[in-house]
Each structure stands twice: as C-alpha cells, then as structure tokens.
Amino acid sequence: MRPSKRDELIQKAFETFYKYGFHATGMDLLAAETGISKTSMYKHFRTKEDLILAVLRFRDESFRNWIVRWVEEVAKTPKEQLIAMFDALGEWFAQPGFSSCMFIKASGEYPNVNDPIHAQSAEHKRLLFAYVQSLAKKAGASDPDTLARQLMLLKEGAIVTAHLGHCADPAGDAKEVARKLIDQAIPD
Amino acid sequence: MRPSKRDELIQKAFETFYKYGFHATGMDLLAAETGISKTSMYKHFRTKEDLILAVLRFRDESFRNWIVRWVEEVAKTPKEQLIAMFDALGEWFAQPGFSSCMFIKASGEYPNVNDPIHAQSAEHKRLLFAYVQSLAKKAGASDPDTLARQLMLLKEGAIVTAHLGHCADPAGDAKEVARKLIDQAIPD
DNA sequence: GACATTATGTACCGATCAGTACATATATAC
C-alpha cells in the first residue's frame, strides 16, 4: 500500500464528509467521489469508523498547522497572536465551501461521549485549547487558563454563528470581545 | 386526527432525534420508540423531512418559552435578565441527557443553507437573538445590537463547549465574560 | 523474467433505508 493513495483517500474523504455529513455519506458515494474502489478503501481501513477516525486525525493536524502558521505569519508577539487568531477565523469563514467545524459536526452526529469519534473530536478541541493556553502564558496573562477558556468560547461561538448565523461578521464580533479580554488580562 | 396523538409523536420524535441524530434515526426506530405505527406517522406527516421540521418548530417554541420564563422568574430587570440567561444555560447543561443544541446539530447534518431544515434552524437562532436584542434595548444598552451579538456568541460557544468540552463550567465562564460586556454597555 | 504486493471491477451479502398497500380495528359523530 503506497502511502500516497491512502493519503489521497483521506483527503478526498474529508472533503466529502465535510460537505455532506458522516451518516449521509455512504461508502459507495465515497468511492464515486474519490475514484477509489470500495475494495481498495477496505484494504486501507477495516471499517467506515476507522476511516472517519483517520480523517479526523488528518483534519486535526492540518487545521492546527494552518492556524498556527497563519497566526505566526501575521503577528509576532504572543499577545498579538491571540488576537490574530480571530482574523484567521474570519479568513476561514470567508473560504468558499466553509461549513462549520468538522469536529463540532462529528460530535453532533456521534453524540455519545464514549464514541471514539466523539472522543477524538473532543481531543481536537483540547489540543487547540492547549495552544491558546500556551500563547496566553507566553503573553504573561494574569490567569492564562481562564483567558484561554474565554477565548475558546468566543471561537466556538463564532464558528457556529458563521454557519447558522444571523449576523454578518461573527469573527469580527468575537475579535472585538477578545481584544477587551486580552487587554484586561495582559498588562502591556 | 386528534391533535394529542400528533403532539405525542412530535414530543417523542424530538427525544429520539436529539439522542441519536437525524440520519441515524430511521422511521422504523422512531415507530419502535414512540409506540406509534409507521402507517400512522405517515398519516400525520408526508415525509421524514416534514416530521423533522415539525419537531424543530416544537423545539423552538418550547425552548424559547422555557428560557424566557426561567429568566423572568429569577431576574426582574432587563439587565439582570441578560445575565440570568447564562444561569439558565448552566441549568440546561446539567440536565441528564443534555447533548448540545438540536439546531446546531440539525444544521450540521443538513449543511446546505438552502435546505429547509437548515433554514429553520437558523430561524430559531434569529428568534433567540431578537429576544436578547429586545432585552438589551429595554436595559438601555448603548449599542443593543452589538451587545446582543456578543452575548449570542458566548451562548453558542458555551453550548458547544458543554457538549464537546474540555472545561468544567462553560456556562459560568460565559457568564463572567457576559457580565463584563453588560456592565460596560449598560450604564447603571 | 519471477514473484509478491497492491489496485481494480463486478457482483454479491443481509440489513436497513424511506415510503406504501391493504385490510382491520377503534373511536367519535349524528
């Protein structure tokens, strides 16, 4: 099994799951969309659940890489980077095909907390939280844990609102609140 | 068709969809869970989609009634009521069987913005926003629209985090931020 | 060239999907 084929499958499966949902995407549709035969898919992954878990791992990695690099590119100090995160959100929401967060959707379709898919989605959020927490610490926040939790709340809210939303610029709204919180928590 | 049977079906269908998801819940399972025969269900609703839409309408009404009454019970002034909303969230999250917001989950399973199910979920959020907006106006907020949008962000974020979350008390965290925003926006 | 690995298409499995036909109850109406 050459790794490239496997990665190609994961990438295209991600797009399809993201676009249509997990239950709504059958393995036959997946074969049609990816151009990879069902037989081959089941050579790489024993079950649909295994494939979904691999897709979530892939998405976790690429999303966190993307946001960390984006933030580091546009802002140099940890404090500025915390704020820049919300600019990254705005950029994400504006992308064609944006359709909320894959992990929020996964946890919705697999609501049981003991489900491996749900657990893996929670792990993604935990890792993102740890990143924000580390930025808050580096920035010298008085209470980095609380600040990180608050910023994460705003981030999740912005994502949901961007997808379901009644308002024009949820990333901008979140950024405005975030800036207040950051300015209060981090002495200049 | 006596209305009671129909309402009973909607109520039980709500519980089942909420617990297992929309795609994961087949009409056969629904018949088993509700004790109402498939034939009868299809007398009341032409399609599964029609049933889902009715369930969402029911949930929209009962949820907004619940939160409005809860808030009016524990707080008397509009400003206090805005804050009390986050206590209501905490109460909701602590309920056994809490599993995020039905409308967030619906919009995840039906991501297409033109889908009637997605549109109806968005309508629920719009109505809730209008309620918060009216409270903010009554409270004399300097910019009630912005305040309402910010509070809604916190609310959505708290819901997602309560379901998927890494932190102990998302409603409390949201309340703390909300209080700051409200105090800044509403002169005493 | 030999040989194992990997990918492929086709065709299938039993189960479940949304939705229906039909005949039979059960209730309310007058």
Next chain:
DNA sequence: GTATATATGTACTGATCGGTACATAATGTC
C-alpha cells in the same frame, strides 16, 4: 345504529446501507 375518521399490524417496494468474495490487472523489487 350507521357513517366517518383515525389508528392499527403486517407485509411489501426499490434503493441504499456497510462490508465482502473473487478473479484480474497493474505495480513494485530482486
């Protein structure tokens, strides 16, 4: 009572679900 509307169980439809058997073709290494 008779008529009408609603509820019921059973059994079915064609399509799709996740997953597999099997034989063939392409690919790699040596």
